Amino acid sequence: MAQEEPAKSALHNKLVVRNIGLLLSGDLDNPILDADTVISVGDHITAVGKEKDLDTAGAAVTIDARGTALAPGLIDSHVHPVCGDWTPRQNQLGWIDSYLHGGVTTMVSAGEVHTPGRPKDVVGLKAMAIFAQRAFHAFRPGGVKIHAGAPVIEHGMVEDDFKELAAAGVKILGEVGLGSVKDGKTARQMVSWARKYGIQSTIHTGGPSIPGSSLIDKDMVLETDADIIGHVNGGHTALPDDQITALCERSTRALEIVHNGNERAALLALRTAMELKQLHRVILGTDSPAGSGVQPLGMVRMIALLSSLGEISAEVAICLATGNTAKMRNLDCGLIAPGREASFVLMDKAQHSAGRNLLDSIQKGDLPGIGMVIIDGAVSAHRSRNTPPATTAPEIVKP
Ligand SMILES: [Zn+2]
Numbered sequence: 001m002a003q004e005e006p007a008k009s010a011l012h013n014k015l016v017v018r019n020i021g022l023l024l025s026g027d028l029d030n031p032i033l034d035a036d037t038v039i040s041v042g043d044h045i046t047a048v049g050k051e052k053d054l055d056t057a058g059a060a061v062t063i064d065a066r067g068t069a070l071a072p073g074l075i076d077s078h079v080h081p082v083c084g085d086w087t088p089r090q091n092q093l094g095w096i097d098s099y100l101h102g103g104v105t106t107m108v109s110a111g112e113v114h115t116p117g118r119p120k121d122v123v124g125l126k127a128m129a130i131f132a133q134r135a136f137h138a139f140r141p142g143g144v145k146i147h148a149g150a151p152v153i154e155h156g157m158v159e160d161d162f163k164e165l166a167a168a169g170v171k172i173l174g175e176v177g178l179g180s181v182k183d184g185k186t187a188r189q190m191v192s193w194a195r196k197y198g199i200q201s202t203i204h205t206g207g208p209s210i211p212g213s214s215l216i217d218k219d220m221v222l223e224t225d226a227d228i229i230g231h232v233n234g235g236h237t238a239l240p241d242d243q244i245t246a247l248c249e250r251s252t253r254a255l256e257i258v259h260n261g262n263e264r265a266a267l268l269a270l271r272t273a274m275e276l277k278q279l280h281r282v283i284l285g286t287d288s289p290a291g292s293g294v295q296p297l298g299m300v301r302m303i304a305l306l307s308s309l310g311e312i313s314a315e316v317a318i319c320l321a322t323g324n325t326a327k328m329r330n331l332d333c334g335l336i337a338p339g340r341e342a343s344f345v346l347m348d349k350a351q352h353s354a355g356r357n358l359l360d361s362i363q364k365g366d367l368p369g370i371g372m373v374i375i376d377g378a379v380s381a382h383r384s385r386n387t388p389p390a391t392t393a394p395e396i397v398k399p
Contacts, residue, residue: 073103
């Protein structure tokens, strides 16, 4: 009798998404799959293929995609959360839930730097990082996963601090350069201590974002050698063109392009990465909330910007916001493949777009209409309240 229980609960969690018209994998090497059905059990994908070849029986929930597109849930590689679903930067509530309606299922903190009264002493910054990691692990507005607890390095930190942070569950550093450490030598030392204990690092790139932050030029970025070159297109003020191309050419680290950066510099970084045949290094984020506000549609706007003006196809642009980021940041999501997290965004071309279909509409610069968002195998949002309406939206046919 005891043996039946796991099987029953697995069946209870089985999700079938069928009648998918376009399956976008998130994988740069193979962005479109020849498949029409995705099955998940619990929070992971168990099968991807043609419906006729798959076992769709016994699903707890079946979704008819009605010929629309399915892609991995979008990953915002650069957010600045504070606490709960509130940002003091623009004093706004519910911003994370709004991003869910922009197709975002995962966020990575680049530092909880907008926290009023943010502690800058070593004990205080460690405590805040551990608090943020715990709090956002437990609190998921709309189901969105927020990888937070990203301390900003300050002078006075020693190797044991990074060891202690890692042991406490901290996995990422906030943007290097937003604290008191402004020289490459010290930053490089701290980033390498972080790396030694499995903590990934990001560096601020370009001019100051807001009063109180400062310029980080290419020499400091190269010397620090953080894992992610944060907003290589500036946040918002970009470095001169020759410095951006130098970062693409002389580093092997991830090249993060953000919504709240310089759009012309974004296109330059993208073009340079393509010329170097290193598109796999390009990842996308919003760098929000920030001075320019909250952008629930920031990720889909980046996809439309880069594919309409940047000479990459829409399916490739979507990989930069999903599979590329997952690979660069060691996340379990971002790809449609068995064993990966069952987090999806279902999209169609927006009503009255001039595009022939979803991909053509994005390449023409229109935003996709989001019809449904699924996180960990459960429907988190139906037709988006924020995107232009999808021409066709999926529907739950069972239960
Ligand atoms: Zn920054």
